Amino acid sequence: MSPQPDHQWIDLLRENEDEVIAAWTAAAEASLAGRMTGSDLANDIREIYNGLLAGEGAETDIRSSVYDGLRALLNDLGRTRARQGFSPTEAATSIFALKQVVLDLLGRRGDLAAYRAFANLSIIVDDLGLYMLETYANARETVIAQQAETLLELSTPVVKLWDNIVALPLVGTLDSARTQVVMEALLQALVDTGSEHAIIDITGVPAVDTQVAQHLLKTVQAARLLGAECIVSGIRPQIAQTVVALGIEFGDIHTKANLSDAMLLAMRRSGLDIVGRS
Amino acid sequence: MTDAPTDDQTVLPLKADSDVVRVRQLVRDVATAVRLSLVDQTKLVTAASELARNTLVYGGGGEARVRRLTQGTSVGVEVVFSDDGPGIADTDLALTDGWTSGNGLGLGLSGTRRLVDDFHLDTAPGAGTTVTIAKWRR
Numbered sequence: 001m002s003p004q005p006d007h008q009w010i011d012l013l014r015e016n017e018d019e020v021i022a023a024w025t026a027a028a029e030a031s032l033a034g035r036m037t038g039s040d041l042a043n044d045i046r047e048i049y050n051g052l053l054a055g056e057g058a059e060t061d062i063r064s065s066v067y068d069g070l071r072a073l074l075n076d077l078g079r080t081r082a083r084q085g086f087s088p089t090e091a092a093t094s095i096f097a098l099k100q101v102v103l104d105l106l107g108r109r110g111d112l113a114a115y116r117a118f119a120n121l122s123i124i125v126d127d128l129g130l131y132m133l134e135t136y137a138n139a140r141e142t143v144i145a146q147q148a149e150t151l152l153e154l155s156t157p158v159v160k161l162w163d164n165i166v167a168l169p170l171v172g173t174l175d176s177a178r179t180q181v182v183m184e185a186l187l188q189a190l191v192d193t194g195s196e197h198a199i200i201d202i203t204g205v206p207a208v209d210t211q212v213a214q215h216l217l218k219t220v221q222a223a224r225l226l227g228a229e230c231i232v233s234g235i236r237p238q239i240a241q242t243v244v245a246l247g248i249e250f251g252d253i254h255t256k257a258n259l260s261d262a263m264l265l266a267m268r269r270s271g272l273d274i275v276g277r278s
Numbered sequence: 279m280t281d282a283p284t285d286d287q288t289v290l291p292l293k294a295d296s297d298v299v300r301v302r303q304l305v306r307d308v309a310t311a312v313r314l315s316l317v318d319q320t321k322l323v324t325a326a327s328e329l330a331r332n333t334l335v336y337g338g339g340g341e342a343r344v345r346r347l348t349q350g351t352s353v354g355v356e357v358v359f360s361d362d363g364p365g366i367a368d369t370d371l372a373l374t375d376g377w378t379s380g381n382g383l384g385l386g387l388s389g390t391r392r393l394v395d396d397f398h399l400d401t402a403p404g405a406g407t408t409v410t411i412a413k414w415r416r
Contacts, residue, residue: 173299206302206306206323207302207320207323207324207327208324209324209327209328209331209386210328210382210383210385210386210389211327211328211331211382213383214382214383237317238316238317238319238320238321239320241317241320241321242317242320242321242324242393245321245389245392245393246324246328246385246389246390246392246393247375247385247388247389247392248383248385248389
């Protein structure tokens, strides 16, 4: 046996390298339920294995410099797994699976003394797993932050429907902050394109309360100051009834049930007609 | 996050704009669960949105309690909004169409009353405001 009884897990791994890696890969693959190809996973596992062996079994602190390569690898893996949408358990299992593999190995050998070595390995593997989870969680937060930014950008697309006609499809809640962004985007688009007609489509707005209505009215008034007429479209029947019950007056603002009606109205107003080929 | 429902009631805090969205979603979920019609759902959700914003803007924040109502064979949804704000001195005036102490349309309270089946306003100057609304399945 090894002269350093505490570190002999490394010998155990070395002596059974191929078997350990094969069994480890199989265990990790089972938990990932076919969402990763076996060869990719086998590569990852082999790299983790090599990184683990780089510590020569003497170093138990995974933050020590001998494990630099391994930590970088886990960082990478944690991020990738988070982006691929794996759950934290699935991500960490690919590390923790090593313990089961080695335990099975020991069980077959019936070598009681080696269980002490297993305990040492276990500590390192746990640390590695937790380390990977940490980077996984960080990556998830980054993804969420990016999505929030993307949503904000998505919230104000002003699209050109025709010469002179732009549309603003609103989706979600219209709070004060968003209205400000939406209004600015619309007014800027009106100036940039020189459009005289704007269609504000509220199909994607779940509820029109007095605040939303007030924001809409203000946007329409501001557009008027620029010489553009607004049409509000996408008013669903239940929204119409609610607006009436609330007592909101849309005044002389044109409203239409759907975007195509609004577009037709805007085209007529610009002196265009759609005629079929006869 | 929602607190543990006590007596089939869910309490949501109203401290920021995002809480209004959460209240609205919860009310919609409960309204869907008791199978209110689409129009009634929309009316109740709009009313809740209105009052939640009042609680936030005029009451300085508070909480919303949402629960299912059962009375004999009829079912409905009740939402209670409460705050410890300045309260309302003249409730008749506050319930008048077009009157506002802020810069809104002045339709929030009065319009909300038309959107729901039961409306109860409990307030006094300096004693906060509690508004209870309910919508029943037809």
